[in-house]
Amino acid sequence: MVRWPEVKKGGKHNVTVTGATGHVGRGIAERLLAWGDRVRAISRKAETLTSLTEKGAEAWPGDLLDTEFLTGAFRGADAVFAMIPPNPVAEDAREDQRKFAMSIADALGAAGIKHVVALSSVGGGLASGTGTIAGLHEFEERLRQVPGLSATILRPTYFMENFLYAIPLIREAGINGGAIKGDVPIGMIATRDIAEAGAEILSDATLIGDSVLELLGPEDLTFRQATSILGTAIGMPDLQYMEFPDADYRNALLAMGFSKSVANSYLEMNAAISDGTIQNTVTRNASSTTPTTLEDFARSVFAPAYKGTAAEAEA
Numbered sequence: 053m054v055r056w057p058e059v060k061k062g063g064k065h066n067v068t069v070t071g072a073t074g075h076v077g078r079g080i081a082e083r084l085l086a087w088g089d090r091v092r093a094i095s096r097k098a099e100t101l102t103s104l105t106e107k108g109a110e111a112w113p114g115d116l117l118d119t120e121f122l123t124g125a126f127r128g129a130d131a132v133f134a135m136i137p138p139n140p141v142a143e144d145a146r147e148d149q150r151k152f153a154m155s156i157a158d159a160l161g162a163a164g165i166k167h168v169v170a171l172s173s174v175g176g177g178l179a180s181g182t183g184t185i186a187g188l189h190e191f192e193e194r195l196r197q198v199p200g201l202s203a204t205i206l207r208p209t210y211f212m213e214n215f216l217y218a219i220p221l222i223r224e225a226g227i228n229g230g231a232i233k234g235d236v237p238i239g240m241i242a243t244r245d246i247a248e249a250g251a252e253i254l255s256d257a258t259l260i261g262d263s264v265l266e267l268l269g270p271e272d273l274t275f276r277q278a279t280s281i282l283g284t285a286i287g288m289p290d291l292q293y294m295e296f297p298d299a300d301y302r303n304a305l306l307a308m309g310f311s312k313s314v315a316n317s318y319l320e321m322n323a324a325i326s327d328g329t330i331q332n333t334v335t336r337n338a339s340s341t342t343p344t345t346l347e348d349f350a351r352s353v354f355a356p357a358y359k360g361t362a363a364e365a366e367a
Contacts, residue, residue: 065130067254068092070116070156071137072109073100075213076171079247080133080254081109089255094125116152122159131254132160135171136191140310145317149187157194160201167259169204169250170195174239174266175330176207182330183321184314202259208246208267209239209334210325212349215282219358222291228283229294231301231319233326234276239268239334242349245342266340272331278346285350286358298323 067084071077072093081091081104091109093101098113105111114121116137126132134156142148160168172188180186195203218228232238246267253259273281276293283291296304298319305315324330334340 064088064090065255066090066092066128067131067133068094068112068126068129069133070094071133071135071171072104074135074137075211075243076246076250077133077135078104079244080251082107083247083251084255085109087251087255092125092129094122117155119155119159119162122155123162126159126163126165129163129165131167131169131259132165133169133171133250133254134160134195136188140305140308140314142311142314145184145311145313146187146190149184150190153187153191153194156191157198160195161198164200165198166200167202167204167254168195169206169253171246171250172205172207174207174209174268174334175324176205177264177333178329181320182324183317183319185321185324185330187317196262203262204253204259205262205264206246206250206267207264207334208243209241209269212240212242212269212344212346213353215278215354216357222286222288222358226288227292227294228275228279229296230275231296231298231322231326232275234279234293234295235274236326236328236331237272237274238325238331239272239336240278240346241267241269241342242344242353245269245344249342266334267342268334268336268340269342270345272336273346281346282350282354285347285355 067089069077069081069091072081073095081093084091085107092112093104093109094112095101098111101111112125116122136149136152139148172192173185175182175185176188176192179189192205222228249267279291279293283289302315302319
C-alpha cells in the first residue's frame with residue numbers, strides 16, 4: 053500500500069484532488085502544490101496529469117466509480133476535494149450523478165476522511181426543478197451522511213468558462229446565444245476564484261462541522277451584457293445574444309453527442325435560471341463576492357482562446 057509521508061503538527065497537508073484535470077480541480081491542485089502541500093491528483097488517464105506531476109503531484113489514474121480505487125486514493129489524506137464529473141452521454145443523468153455521489157461518499161467513509169471540500173452549485177439547496185443541479189443537491193446530502201466527515205460545500209454560480217463553448221457559434225454565425233433568457237441577471241464567476249477559495253480551505257484542513265460557501269462572482273450580469281463585454285474583447289462590440297427555443301437548443305446538444313436525458317436536464321436548469329429560481333436561493337455579501345470580473349476574464353482567457361492563442365491565457 054502506498055502511504056503518505058507523515059505530516060507533523062505545523063507541517064504541510066496531504067490532499068487528494070478529484071477532477072484534477074478540470075478547471076477547478078487543476079487550479080486547486082496547482083495552488084496547493086505551490087504552497088507546499090502534498091497532492092494526489094485523480095483523473096481517468098495518467099497522461100492527462102503530466103503537468104501536475106511535473107510540479108510534484110502524485111498521479112492516481114482511475115475511475116471515480118471504482119470505490120476500492122477511490123478509497124486507496126483517499127486513505128491518509130488530511131482533506132479531499134470531491135466533485136462529480138460531467139457525463140454528457142449518460143443515459144440517465146440523475147442516476148449517473150447518484151452513482152458517483154455514492155462511490156465518493158462510500159470511499160470517504162471507508163478511508164476515514166475527516167475533511168472534504170465538495171463542488172456543488174448555486175441552487176444546490178433545492179431538491180428538484182433545477183436539472184443537473186438537483187443531482188448535486190443529492191451529492192451534498194449524501195456527504196452529510198458520512199460519519200465523522202466535516203464538509204464544506206462550494207456553491208459557485210455560472211462559470212465564465214462556459215462562454216468558451218460559444219466561440220464556434222460566434223465565429224460561424226457572428227452571434228452568441230443560448231436557451232437562457234438574455235435579460236435575466238445572474239452572477240458569473242471565473243473558475244480561478246473557485247479554485248482559490250477551495251485551495252485555501254483544503255490547505256488549512258482544520259474544518260469542523262458542515263458549512264456552505266456561496267461563490268457569486270463580482271457582480272450580476274445579464275447574458276446580453278456579458279455578450280457585449282466578450283464581444284468588445286474580441287473586437288466585436290456589437291455582438292448580440294440570441295435566445296434559442298428549447299427545441300433548437302435540445303437538438304443542438306443532441307447533435308453534439310449529448311444524451312436525451314442530459315440535454316433535458318440542462319434545459320430544466322436553464323429554465324430555473326431564466327425564471328430566477330436558482331438566483332433567488334442566494335444572497336450576495338462580502339464572503340460570496342469574488343474578484344475576477346468578466347472584463348478580466350474576457351481579456352486574459354476568452355480573447356486568447358477566440359484568437360487561437362489560448363496557451364497564452366492566464367490559468
